[in-house]
Amino acid sequence: MKMIVGKGSCGIAAGANKVSDSAEQYIKDNNLDIDVSVTGCIGMCYLEPIVDFIRDDGTKTTYVLVNAENIKEIIDSELKGETLTKYEMPEVDKQRLEKQTRIALRNCGVINPEHIEEYIAKGGYKAIEKCVTEMTPEEVIEEIKVSGLAGRGGAGFPTWFKWNAARSAQGTKKYTICNADEGDPGAFMDRAVLEGDPHAVLEGMLIGAYAMGSDEGVIYVRAEYPLAIVRLNIAIKQAEEKGFLGDNIFGSNFSFRIRIKAGAGAFVCGEETALIASLEGERGMPRLKPPFPANKGYWQKPSNINNVETYANVAWIILNGGKAFSAMGTPNSKGTKVFALTGKIKKGGLVEIPMGATVKDVIFDIGGGIKEDRAFKAVQMGGPSGGCIPADLVDTLIDYKTLAATGAIMGSGGMVVMDETTCMVDMARFFLDFTCKESCGKCIHCRLGTKRMLEILTRITDGEGKDGDIELLESLALNIKSSALCGLGQTAPNPVLTTIRYFRNEYEDHIYKKKCTAHQCKNLVSYTIDADKCKGCTLCARNCPVGAISGTVKNPHVIDTDKCIKCGKCLSSCNFGAVIVD
Amino acid sequence: MSSCCNCAQASAEALQKAGIDVTLLQPTLDKYGAVEGSLITILQNAQEIYGYLPIELLNYIAIKTGNKPAKVLGVATFYAQFRLQPVGKYLIMLCQGTACHVNGSEAIETAICEELGVKEGETTPDGLFTLNNVACLGCCSLSPVMMINGETYGSLTPAKAKSIIADLRAKEAEGK
Numbered sequence: 001m002k003m004i005v006g007k008g009s010c011g012i013a014a015g016a017n018k019v020s021d022s023a024e025q026y027i028k029d030n031n032l033d034i035d036v037s038v039t040g041c042i043g044m045c046y047l048e049p050i051v052d053f054i055r056d057d058g059t060k061t062t063y064v065l066v067n068a069e070n071i072k073e074i075i076d077s078e079l080k081g082e083t084l085t086k087y088e089m090p091e092v093d094k095q096r097l098e099k100q101t102r103i104a105l106r107n108c109g110v111i112n113p114e115h116i117e118e119y120i121a122k123g124g125y126k127a128i129e130k131c132v133t134e135m136t137p138e139e140v141i142e143e144i145k146v147s148g149l150a151g152r153g154g155a156g157f158p159t160w161f162k163w164n165a166a167r168s169a170q171g172t173k174k175y176t177i178c179n180a181d182e183g184d185p186g187a188f189m190d191r192a193v194l195e196g197d198p199h200a201v202l203e204g205m206l207i208g209a210y211a212m213g214s215d216e217g218v219i220y221v222r223a224e225y226p227l228a229i230v231r232l233n234i235a236i237k238q239a240e241e242k243g244f245l246g247d248n249i250f251g252s253n254f255s256f257r258i259r260i261k262a263g264a265g266a267f268v269c270g271e272e273t274a275l276i277a278s279l280e281g282e283r284g285m286p287r288l289k290p291p292f293p294a295n296k297g298y299w300q301k302p303s304n305i306n307n308v309e310t311y312a313n314v315a316w317i318i319l320n321g322g323k324a325f326s327a328m329g330t331p332n333s334k335g336t337k338v339f340a341l342t343g344k345i346k347k348g349g350l351v352e353i354p355m356g357a358t359v360k361d362v363i364f365d366i367g368g369g370i371k372e373d374r375a376f377k378a379v380q381m382g383g384p385s386g387g388c389i390p391a392d393l394v395d396t397l398i399d400y401k402t403l404a405a406t407g408a409i410m411g412s413g414g415m416v417v418m419d420e421t422t423c424m425v426d427m428a429r430f431f432l433d434f435t436c437k438e439s440c441g442k443c444i445h446c447r448l449g450t451k452r453m454l455e456i457l458t459r460i461t462d463g464e465g466k467d468g469d470i471e472l473l474e475s476l477a478l479n480i481k482s483s484a485l486c487g488l489g490q491t492a493p494n495p496v497l498t499t500i501r502y503f504r505n506e507y508e509d510h511i512y513k514k515k516c517t518a519h520q521c522k523n524l525v526s527y528t529i530d531a532d533k534c535k536g537c538t539l540c541a542r543n544c545p546v547g548a549i550s551g552t553v554k555n556p557h558v559i560d561t562d563k564c565i566k567c568g569k570c571l572s573s574c575n576f577g578a579v580i581v582d
Numbered sequence: 583m584s585s586c587c588n589c590a591q592a593s594a595e596a597l598q599k600a601g602i603d604v605t606l607l608q609p610t611l612d613k614y615g616a617v618e619g620s621l622i623t624i625l626q627n628a629q630e631i632y633g634y635l636p637i638e639l640l641n642y643i644a645i646k647t648g649n650k651p652a653k654v655l656g657v658a659t660f661y662a663q664f665r666l667q668p669v670g671k672y673l674i675m676l677c678q679g680t681a682c683h684v685n686g687s688e689a690i691e692t693a694i695c696e697e698l699g700v701k702e703g704e705t706t707p708d709g710l711f712t713l714n715n716v717a718c719l720g721c722c723s724l725s726p727v728m729m730i731n732g733e734t735y736g737s738l739t740p741a742k743a744k745s746i747i748a749d750l751r752a753k754e755a756e757g758k
């Protein structure tokens with residue numbers, strides 16, 4: 001019997017190591033015949049730790065929310081050949097997996113990412129073998145063209161076009177680079193792929209390198225992903241031992257090596273020219289394009305940069321044909337896309353669905369709807385470069401063009417769901433705070449423009465907004481968009497523009513009525529106690545850190561609004577719903 | 583190497599005064615010192631060894647790699663990962679990414695600051711804890727999240743965050 005513990009970063013954070021330690025001890029103490037193995041993230045982070053049992057007859061049972069104690073119970077039951085149904089994955093969650101189409105995530109949560117044999121058993125490295133032994137580089141590029149694969153890193157540029165440009169570029173030394181910087185806060189698709197199926201990324205890079213005539217690859221991974229770096233290093237070593245990386249791959253004259261470069265924490269380094277500067281050991285400052293990296297990239301040599309998920313699709317396309325990939329999706333968006341579903345969502349995690357599904361399908365059908373059944377307000381797509389899609393546009397198709405028309409973008413796949421308790425002006429301020437901090441400072445429009453926008457947004461959320469602020473934000477936004485040097489500045493105003501477009505009334509409430517309907521902006525809310533509901537239990541007074549609440553036992557209490565710092569402790573401590581926030 | 587004997591001398595004295603043992607960095611310099619484009623890797627290794635990047639060490643690295651000190655400092659201050667000040671034994675990286683923000687990471691920060699008695703970016707007087715805000719640890723589905731010395735803690739509430747820190751503090755007190 002085999003037991004497989006899900007150990008992505010999320011599983012580990014939920015306690016997967018404790019589960020496997022406990023299980024291994026139990027197996028050892030009782031001399032049981034069970035192999036313990038590891039897998040990556042299956043994408044159902046809300047059910048972690050997840051453990052699969054595969055019995056000798058091949059039947060598989062998945063247990064969820066496992067802990068160090070109940071794992072022993074589960075083992076006992078499994079040994080008897082019985083499923084312990086109370087911990088088994090519920091039917092609705094199984095369906096949630098069945099509703100997805102997994103290509104980039106095909107092996108995540110299925111194979112052991114640290115064992116190359118398991119990847120090979122799933123057809124791994126067959127695609128590069130096919131390319132090298134049966135296809136010319138031109139045919140490979142043609143197949144990718146037929147597939148319609150577009151870059152998954154955000155910009156959605158056709159992959160074949162970039163490969164072809166790098167192939168046609170002058171020079172014999174060319175670099176194949178993988179962008180694993182995943183800077184969008186609130187997104188973790190690439191982390192899951194790197195941790196769960198690193199060989200798929202290596203194979204994608206190999207195929208790209210073969211198509212472009214490149215012999216050296218670099219993966220730029222963000223430093224915040226230590227586990228991804230560990231697993232990539234293991235994968236590279238194993239691929240070298242098997243001869244998939246190195247000289248004369250599959251007996252041909254194609255040679256390719258990959259190394260890893262850890263980033264050092266700068267969002268702008270996700271931008272390709274900044275990434276190249278960082279690879280060269282410099283400050284990660286972007287530069288003007290052209291020249292494009294395809295002509296002058298890393299060390300001034302032709303270079304191709306693709307995102308992790310883009311590469312993860314490639315081997316599948318070669319094996320199944322470009323047509324199979326382009327059969328899914330819409331006229332201008334082909335294949336599948338992985339989304340990281342987070343925020344106020346019941347079933348947060350990773351989902352991979354064919355393009356052309358609706359936002360609603362993802363949030364309600366697969367994501368199970370909004371936490372605590374509150375009202376859905378908006379979803380942020382594309383992170384700091386993207387925008388929000390309001391509830392009434394929830395039927396929008398997931399398609400590059402349709403999404404762009406809403407003011408949001410497909411982005412790299414982050415979907416942060418917001419409900420009625422999220423203040424949209426505060427969200428805009430949050431993103432501007434992020435981009436302002438992450439602006440590299442090279443161009444003045446981005447450096448100072450985002451700062452001015454942040455100041456205005458802070459003023460509004462502090463209750464000091466003025467007439468004309470919305471218009472000023474709009475004009476600044478358009479100026480920054482049209483004049484910033486790189487994508488960071490050009491897209492930084494998007495969260496502000498979309499929130500103004502769909503939630504202008506919230507901005508007006510903040511500025512003119514000094515109200516924050518979501519009760520998030522401290523200066524715009526007041527706390528009072530409903531004398532009819534207050535039982536005089538004194539709990540709030542005891543919890544108030546500044547002594548702003550007075551009253552005697554069994555008599556209604558009163559909040560001194562001058563002293564109140566609006567920390568909300570009275571609200572969370574009251575058992576009678578007597579604290580009113582307005 | 584572009585350095586003159588004077589600054590090499592001055593650097594050696596400054597290092598000695600600061601009590602920095604540069605021999606620890608020698609293997610890194612042997613491996614990467616002459617490899618173009620390795621400055622970030624060298625700084626990462628140095629921080630791994632010394633816990634932070636003292637200015638004397640940055641000057642030393644500049645001399646040894648043939649870079650201007652201004653360039654080395656420029657790179658070290660550009661990236662969020664590099665610290666020019668020492669940090670506590672436990673480095674608390676509190677996520678302020680989008681998902682964590684939406685799920686209340688600000689309240690977690692307030693709670694941790696209360697528990698530690700320091701502000702974001704500061705270290706407790708006993709040298710045990712440093713609190714740093716970071717943007718997204720990639721565990722967004724467990725938000726709000728923090729990472730302490732490589733271990734991730736998810737689904738935080740203010741009370742849970744406080745008790746995690748209190749536990750670490752108790753563990754330290756026992757150890758002594």
Ligand SMILES: Cc1cc2nc3c(=O)[nH]c(=O)nc-3n(C[C@H](O)[C@H](O)[C@H](O)COP(=O)(O)O)c2cc1C
Nearest residue numbers: 151152153179182183270271272306307310487488
């Ligand atoms: C500010 C900024 C940040 C970016 N961050 C990332 C990132 O984290 N990961 C990524 O793959 N692409 C990122 N990109 C997009 C890259 O510049 C580039 O378009 C992409 O890596 C190309 O790969 P693709 O064609 O496979 O999408 C970013 C762009 C900008 C302007």
Ligand code: FES
Nearest residue numbers: 677679682719722
């Ligand atoms: S937003 Fe906090 S872990 Fe991603």
